[in-house]
Amino acid sequence: MSNNASTTTPTNPTRVFTNEDIADFNAQFHKLVDDCKLANVVTLIAHRGKIVNCDAYGVLDVSAAPPIPVRTDSIFRIASMTKPITSAAMMMLWEEDKWALDDPVSKFVPEFEGLKVKREEDGELVPQETQMTMRHLMSHSAGFGSRSEYADLDLRGGTLQDMIDTLAVRPLSFQPGKEWRYGYSVDIQGYIIQKLTGKFLDEFLEERLFAPLGMVDSGFFAPAEKVERLVSIHKYNEIKELVAVDRKGTYNTSRPNFLAGGGGLMLSTVTDFWRFSQMILNGGEFEGRRYLKESTVELMHTQALEAGVKMKMFRRPLDGLGFGLGFAIVQDSVAAKTAMEVGSYFWAGLYGTWFWIDPGKELVVVGLINHVIGLPPIEVPSVRELSAESVYRILNRER
Secondary structure: OOOOEEEEOOOOOOOOOOOOHHHHHHHHHHHHHOOOOOOOOEEEEOOOEEEEEEEEEEOOOOOOOOOOOOOOEEEEEEEHHHHHHHHHHHHHHHHHOOOOOEEEEHHHHHHOOOOOOOOOOOEEOOOOOOEHHHHHHHOOOOOOHHHHHHHHOOOOOHHHHHHHHHHHOOOEOOOOOOOOOOEEEHHHHHHHHHHHOOOOOHHHHHHHHHHHHHHHHHHHEEEHHHHEEEEOOEEEEOOOOOOEEEOOOOOOOOOOOOOOOOOOOOOOOOHHHHHHHHHEEEEEEEEEEEEEOOOHHHHHHHOOOOOOOEEEEOOOOOOOOEEOOEEEEEHHHHHHHOOOOOOOEEEEEEOEEEEEEOOOOEEEEEEEEEEEOOOOOOOOOHHHHHHHHHHHHHHOOOO
């Protein structure tokens, strides 16, 4: 793929990342584009509060003629990277004593009162052994199944209230607290935010996070004046060629009926998401304004799962990881098969976006692609691990 769309802005405020380091880091991702593995990639590294690299390479859409270069302000679908943002909003309300971790979820969603649990071994419906709490809801251990278990229901096809009404007449998939399943828990958090505040979720996020943080391009829809900066989703076709997905239906131009706190079509840019992440790394403060208490942020990346409960994706256990209130946490880098260091916390999005925060190294890394990842085996390059290996090779070398 011919490409001249590189915008690299290396700086060196920390005297750790040299210009040569940055060039080597970026070259790895540029090669993925040049080899037609990716249509584009945008990456950002921040160390000790300063951006040391922000780079964009590739094109918005491989089918466009002439090709339009991707830029550092190009807008990507971040999907499940919305979840930590929603969780931060929830913790703002927690600090205001609007809810408590040991509150039953039914206090805020009375439709969930008395939900039965479908026993896996025989399908019998039995009572909850431990009442579903807000701690469970915040850590994907409330009892709701994975998204695939509700595939026939189109839970995001109506409104948030429609989702609640549908879940309220189905049994839980497991006893609260006893498993971790990645499903609709954060969408339910978004519903609770709306009930507690009397505002639409996008309004609350804009008022309390996006506007004050300067996240000017983040939201659930793209107004007409920003559509030209949207990145198309890409995939590999049947002969492994890189092709663009038809844009129709892949983004909203006005507020959607379903405001998905867990993902949906949330849009953002690399610098917008860095501003949120840096606020979290700073212990809830950014550019002189406090959003969360330091102790609250620490709680968010502290293990919230009961002993013995493991995260699983695609029915595979994720060893070496824990989960807090909105973030996965690296507890054992070797077991987790990651270059991210112990104590780092992170999440990712359906279309390949990624980020992690390392408080020990005072590090934030954000990466954006929009590619259909699909189920394992995954053919898309492991961009998060590539970035992690490169960054820690720089940080951990002897000087």
